[in-house]
Amino acid sequence: MIRSLCLAAALAIAAPVLAKDLTPLEQSMSTAQMQAIGRLDIGDTGFCTATLVSSDLVLTAAHCLYDRKTDRRLDVSEFRFNAGLRRGNAVSTLRVKRAAIHPKYIRAKKGELSNMRYDVALLRLSEPVNLFDVASLGVSTPQLGRNVGVVSYARNRADTALTQSSCDMSARPEGVFVTTCQAGFGTSGAPVVQIQQGHPRVVSVVSAMAKANGEPVSLAVGVSNVLATLTSAIGS
Numbered sequence: 001m002i003r004s005l006c007l008a009a010a011l012a013i014a015a016p017v018l019a020k021d022l023t024p025l026e027q028s029m030s031t032a033q034m035q036a037i038g039r040l041d042i043g044d045t046g047f048c049t050a051t052l053v054s055s056d057l058v059l060t061a062a063h064c065l066y067d068r069k070t071d072r073r074l075d076v077s078e079f080r081f082n083a084g085l086r087r088g089n090a091v092s093t094l095r096v097k098r099a100a101i102h103p104k105y106i107r108a109k110k111g112e113l114s115n116m117r118y119d120v121a122l123l124r125l126s127e128p129v130n131l132f133d134v135a136s137l138g139v140s141t142p143q144l145g146r147n148v149g150v151v152s153y154a155r156n157r158a159d160t161a162l163t164q165s166s167c168d169m170s171a172r173p174e175g176v177f178v179t180t181c182q183a184g185f186g187t188s189g190a191p192v193v194q195i196q197q198g199h200p201r202v203v204s205v206v207s208a209m210a211k212a213n214g215e216p217v218s219l220a221v222g223v224s225n226v227l228a229t230l231t232s233a234i235g236s
Contacts, residue, residue, distance in 0.1 A: 025149035035084025060189030117175035152190030183209035
């Protein structure tokens with residue numbers, strides 16, 4: 001999470017995006033699929049990145065649900081999901097009515113790798129997103145040895161997501177993944193996407209930024225094995 005920027009933005013005419021300007025990941029995803037990724041605003045204190053995985057369910061990091069100064073669990077009324085936010089304009093902005101975090105996540109152990117593997121949360125929106133405009137992304141298990149990408153917002157690019165492609169991904173014994181895609185303040189909860197059988201799949205969410213051999217990397221949490229548990233816990 002980071003200190004938030006002013007959410008008011010003047011409407012701007014978007015310049016056309018040429019195919020040659022797209023990253024490999026963007027070329028593999030439709031506009032509607034890209035718009036499933038949005039900025040999760042947290043009151044007036046900051047934001048994370050999140051992804052629509054069904055018409056009204058959003059996946060992010062569990063630590064995004066806590067005040068980073070007091071460790072207080074935040075009320076869901078403080079959250080807004082801005083689907084497909086680009087140049088300050090979102091396809092849809094919706095409130096959150098319910099949230100569930102991984103049952104083994106312990107906020108008091110933040111930063112510990114053994115706890116980081118549980119840093120995942122699911123949010124239920126106040127109403128479904130119009131799937132004519134936004135196509136939710138499926139969730140899968142990562143296929144190691146194949147490239148991944150990350151789509152995220154951050155402090156210096158709060159109004160438009162950055163897409164990173166062709167990143168390496170490896171597994172650590174603590175149950176987290178390391179990707180050479182970089183993270184910044186606000187990247188927490190961002191989807192790590194892998195193209196599997198021609199389809200983009202969320203294979204993990206970003207939990208933290210780190211360094212490996214002096215180079216910036218991001219640490220991510222697997223989601224396919226806990227999505228059913230979180231969906232059941234969050235209720236209708």
